Amino acid sequence: MTENAIRRNVEDIRRRIGAAAARAGRRADDVRLMAVTKTVDDQRIIAAIAAGVDIVGENYVQEAKRKIELMGRPREWHFIGHLQTNKAKYAVKLFDMIHSVDRTDVALELNRRAAKEERLIKILIEVNISGEATKRGIDATGAPGLTKEVSRLEHLSIQGLMTMAPWFDDPEAARPCFASLRSLRDRIADAGIPGVTMRELSMGMSGDFEIAVEEGATIVRVGRSLFGERPASSISHQP
Numbered sequence: 001m002t003e004n005a006i007r008r009n010v011e012d013i014r015r016r017i018g019a020a021a022a023r024a025g026r027r028a029d030d031v032r033l034m035a036v037t038k039t040v041d042d043q044r045i046i047a048a049i050a051a052g053v054d055i056v057g058e059n060y061v062q063e064a065k066r067k068i069e070l071m072g073r074p075r076e077w078h079f080i081g082h083l084q085t086n087k088a089k090y091a092v093k094l095f096d097m098i099h100s101v102d103r104t105d106v107a108l109e110l111n112r113r114a115a116k117e118e119r120l121i122k123i124l125i126e127v128n129i130s131g132e133a134t135k136r137g138i139d140a141t142g143a144p145g146l147t148k149e150v151s152r153l154e155h156l157s158i159q160g161l162m163t164m165a166p167w168f169d170d171p172e173a174a175r176p177c178f179a180s181l182r183s184l185r186d187r188i189a190d191a192g193i194p195g196v197t198m199r200e201l202s203m204g205m206s207g208d209f210e211i212a213v214e215e216g217a218t219i220v221r222v223g224r225s226l227f228g229e230r231p232a233s234s235i236s237h238q239p
C-alpha cells in the first residue's frame with residue numbers, strides 16, 4: 001500500500017470519526033486515532049505517522065523498542081498487547097500509555113519499575129465487557145475494585161478503561177458493549193477515587209469504531225482500515 005493510499009485512509013477514517021462524533025453531539029477533536037501496527041512494515045507506519053495519526057499502538061514490547069529507536073517520538077506510543085510482568089521494565093521506558101492493565105501483579109510490577117525510572121505512567125484498565133472466555137481483561141464486576149487497588153500505586157495514573165468488543169458481522173451488535181464500558185466508566189468516576197480521572201475510553205476497531213465514537217470512545221484503535229488486511233497467518237484479534 002502506497003503512502004498516498006495511507007494518507008487517503010487516514011482522511012477517510014477522520015471523516016467517519018467526525019460524522020459519528022457529530023451524530024452523538026461530540027467534538028471530533030475529543031477522539032484520538034491510534035494506528036495499530038501489528039504485522040505492518042516500517043514504511044507504512046512511517047507513512048501513517050506522516051499522515052497525522054495521533055497515536056501509534058503496539059502489541060509487542062520488543063518490536064516497539066526497535067521502532068521507537070528508528071522512528072523517534074513525533075507521536076505518542078501506546079501499548080495495547082498482553083503485558084507480561086517480565087516486560088514491565090521496558091514498557092515503562094517506552095510507552096506514553098499502557099492500555100492493558102487487567103491484574104494486580106502486572107500493576108505492581110509496572111509501579112515498581114516506574115518508580116525506578118522516576119516516571120508516572122498513564123494506564124487504562126482493560127475490561128472484558130462481553131464476558132467472552134477468549135477475551136482478556138478483568139470482568140466488569142471486578143473493575144471498580146481493581147481500579148481502587150491500582151489507584152494506590154504512586155507511579156501509575158489511571159486515565160480510563162479499555163475494551164475489545166467481540167467480532168460481529170453487524171457492527172451495531174457491538175453497541176451494547178461500548179455503552180456498558182461507558183456506564184462502568186461513569187460509575188467508577190462517580191466513586192471519586194483520588195488520583196483516578198476516568199477521562200479515556202479506548203474502544204472501537206476497524207469494524208466498529210463509528211459505533212464506539214457514538215458511544216463515547218476517546219481513543220479508537222484502527223489497524224486494517226488504515227493499512228489493509230493483515231496476512232492470514234497473523235492472529236487478528238488476540239495477539
Ligand SMILES: *Cc1c(COP(=O)(O)O)cnc(C)c1O
Nearest residue numbers: 036080205206221222223224239
Ligand atoms: C489488532 C488490534 C486492534 C485493531 O484491529 P483492526 O481490526 O485491525 O482495526 C485494536 N486493538 C487491539 C488490542 C488489537 O490487538
